[in-house]
Every structure is written in structure tokens, then in C-alpha cells.
Amino acid sequence: MTDLNELYQQVILDHNKRPRNFHKMESASGKSEGFNPLCGDRILVYVQLDEQQQIKDVSFEGSGCAISKASASLMTEMVKGKSREETGALFNRVHAMMTAPPDTPVDTTGLGKLAVFSGVREFPIRVKCATLAWHTLLSAIEGLPLE
Numbered sequence: 001m002t003d004l005n006e007l008y009q010q011v012i013l014d015h016n017k018r019p020r021n022f023h024k025m026e027s028a029s030g031k032s033e034g035f036n037p038l039c040g041d042r043i044l045v046y047v048q049l050d051e052q053q054q055i056k057d058v059s060f061e062g063s064g065c066a067i068s069k070a071s072a073s074l075m076t077e078m079v080k081g082k083s084r085e086e087t088g089a090l091f092n093r094v095h096a097m098m099t100a101p102p103d104t105p106v107d108t109t110g111l112g113k114l115a116v117f118s119g120v121r122e123f124p125i126r127v128k129c130a131t132l133a134w135h136t137l138l139s140a141i142e143g144l145p146l147e
């Protein structure tokens with residue numbers, strides 16, 4: 001777990017300092033705002049779907065703690081090209097990983113760098129920070145018409 005914890009710190013620091021896809025999107029087909037009152041994290045997620053209903057582009061703006069920002073940044077890197085269903089399924093896996101008991105093994109296959117968020121299990125209060133971007137993205141997508 002030590003290696004993963006170190007990686008967790010590094011990834012969070014890196015993405016907090018240099019968040020990816022951190023900008024407003026003028027051409028967004030959908031957007032949603034999320035707020036985590038427990039910590040004060042506030043986020044705006046923009047999403048653009050292509051003709052196949054897959055995520056063509058996604059970006060975010062807002063302010064919050066390092067975990068909320070790093071989670072949003074990593075999320076935008078992971079969901080591009082995914083369908084609505086795939087995005088929801090990926091979040092379900094991330095959420096399960098974050099809320100599993102700290103002493104149990106987690107299956108991080110296919111989660112890429114998101115695997116570092118298994119470190120959040122040690123700090124349950126931070127789960128809301130780490131999942132804020134995901135909830136906000138899913139509500140942005142749900143608000144879009146199915147074509």
C-alpha cells in the first residue's frame with residue numbers, strides 16, 4: 001500500500017497544480033454544477049457528445065480542495081470516447097473502490113490512474129470530494145436528449 005499511497009500523493013499534487021481540461025467550453029452540449037457543502041468544493045462540468053452519443057470532449061471549472069480538483073482532472077482524461085453507459089459503469093467501479101473497507105483488496109483493472117483514488121478509502125470524509133466531479137458529469141449527461 002505504501003507505493004500506492006505515494007503515487008496517490010504525487011498524482012493528487014500534480015493534477016491539483018496542473019489540472020487537465022480546466023477551462024470553460026463554449027460549444028458544450030451540456031453542463032452541470034456540483035457543490036460539496038462538507039468541504040466547499042464547487043465545480044462546473046462541460047460535456048460534448050458526438051453523433052454516437054459518446055463523450056467527444058469534457059472540461060471543468062471551479063474551485064475546491066486538491067482531491068476534488070485532481071479527481072475532476074483525472075476524470076476528464078478517462079471518460080473521453082466513452083458512451084453514457086460506459087461512463088456510468090466506470091463511475092460505479094470508482095465509487096465501489098473508494099468506499100471499500102481499507103483492508104480489502106480492490107480490483108483496479110482498467111481504471112488506469114484512477115486506481116490511486118483507492119487511497120481515499122482511508123479518509124471517508126474525502127469520498128464526497130473525490131466523487132463530486134463524477135456526479136456532476138453524470139447529471140450533465142443525463143440532462144441531454146437521447147437522439
Ligand code: ZN
Nearest residue numbers: 039041065129
Ligand atoms: Zn474537498
